[in-house]
Amino acid sequence: MSHTPEHETDTIYQSDQGQVADFTFDQAVARVFPDMIKRSVPGYAETVAMSGVIAGRYAQPGSNLYDLGCSLGAVTLAMRHGIHNKVADCRIIAIDNSQSMVERAGHYVALDEADFVADAAPVELACADICQYPLVNASVTALNFVLQFIPLEQRLALLSRIAAATLPGGALILSEKICFDDQEQRLQTDLHHDFKRANGYSDLEIAQKRSAIENVLIPESENVHIERLKAAGFSKVIRWYQCFNFVSFLAVK
Numbered sequence: 126m127s128h129t130p131e132h133e134t135d136t137i138y139q140s141d142q143g144q145v146a147d148f149t150f151d152q153a154v155a156r157v158f159p160d161m162i163k164r165s166v167p168g169y170a171e172t173v174a175m176s177g178v179i180a181g182r183y184a185q186p187g188s189n190l191y192d193l194g195c196s197l198g199a200v201t202l203a204m205r206h207g208i209h210n211k212v213a214d215c216r217i218i219a220i221d222n223s224q225s226m227v228e229r230a231g232h233y234v235a236l237d238e239a240d241f242v243a244d245a246a247p248v249e250l251a252c253a254d255i256c257q258y259p260l261v262n263a264s265v266t267a268l269n270f271v272l273q274f275i276p277l278e279q280r281l282a283l284l285s286r287i288a289a290a291t292l293p294g295g296a297l298i299l300s301e302k303i304c305f306d307d308q309e310q311r312l313q314t315d316l317h318h319d320f321k322r323a324n325g326y327s328d329l330e331i332a333q334k335r336s337a338i339e340n341v342l343i344p345e346s347e348n349v350h351i352e353r354l355k356a357a358g359f360s361k362v363i364r365w366y367q368c369f370n371f372v373s374f375l376a377v378k
């Protein structure tokens with residue numbers, strides 16, 4: 126197992142900000158990110174851990190595994206551990222366009238290397254826009270709570286590029302916050318906010334975070350995701366996980 130890296134408690138929205146600025150993945154967020162995402166996304170730990178299990182099944186020898194929007198590299202490391210001693214000669218390419226995230230991810234990958242066995246798959250970290258970055262020879266790609274931040278009109282093009290780069294039998298793991306029809310939306314939102322409250326966030330923190338992400342994180346319905354994954358070139362799509370309004374799909378080429 127790797128070390129548990131040190132990080133701080135998320136207090137970003139604790140005091141009244143008056144006008145709440147749009148959410149960005151800046152240095153302040155990168156510093157508290159493990160705490161923030163664990164307390165904000167129901168089922169986050171399971172989606173990360175199972176990305177490793179799924180990678181173990183779908184990775185192919187001599188291929189690339191991509192972690193697009195890697196933040197601190199949690200999925201990168203889960204995939205690295207999941208393929209270890211199972212699939213030879215893979216590279217893991219982890220990309221994020223937040224310099225603060227990529228810097229800290231480098232630290233976590235190094236910690237993993239210090240702890241993990243020597244013949245682990247190499248990890249290449251890049252600070253880049255995933256909508257521009259070339260993708261080739263992919264067996265497994267992860268988009269773990271990332272597509273929701275990509276402008277709507279760019280989502281099909283990104284998924285189509287991923288599908289085109291994916292080897293036959295390869296897979297995409299797509300985890301997202303989703304939306305529902307009005308009645309279910311209210312219930313799921315209430316449950317999500319209950320989850321945040323149970324994790325120690327105050328009503329003010331929940332309200333301010335909601336404003337901050339309103340124009341930045343645009344969720345879509347399960348049906349829209351499944352139809353678009355098929356239009357992009359994946360032949361089989363299943364929802365393998367759901368916890369309240371957060372789901373994860375497995376799309377196979």
Ligand SMILES: C[S@@+](CC[C@H](N)C(=O)[O-])C[C@H]1O[C@@H](n2cnc3c(N)ncnc32)[C@H](O)[C@@H]1O
Binds near residue numbers: 150199221253254
């Ligand atoms: C919620 S976080 C992802 C969490 C991460 N995948 C994990 O499992 O821990 C979203 C990440 O996507 C990155 N991101 C958003 N848009 C991006 C883009 N166009 N190119 C690269 N990274 C992007 C953000 O910087 C942020 O680190």
Ligand SMILES: O=C(O)C(=O)C[C@]1(C(=O)O)C=C[C@@H](O)C=C1
Binds near residue numbers: 165166270302335
């Ligand atoms: O939907 C929310 O309220 C969230 O806080 C979700 C979410 C996410 O899904 O990425 C938003 C931003 C942070 O990265 C952590 C969690």
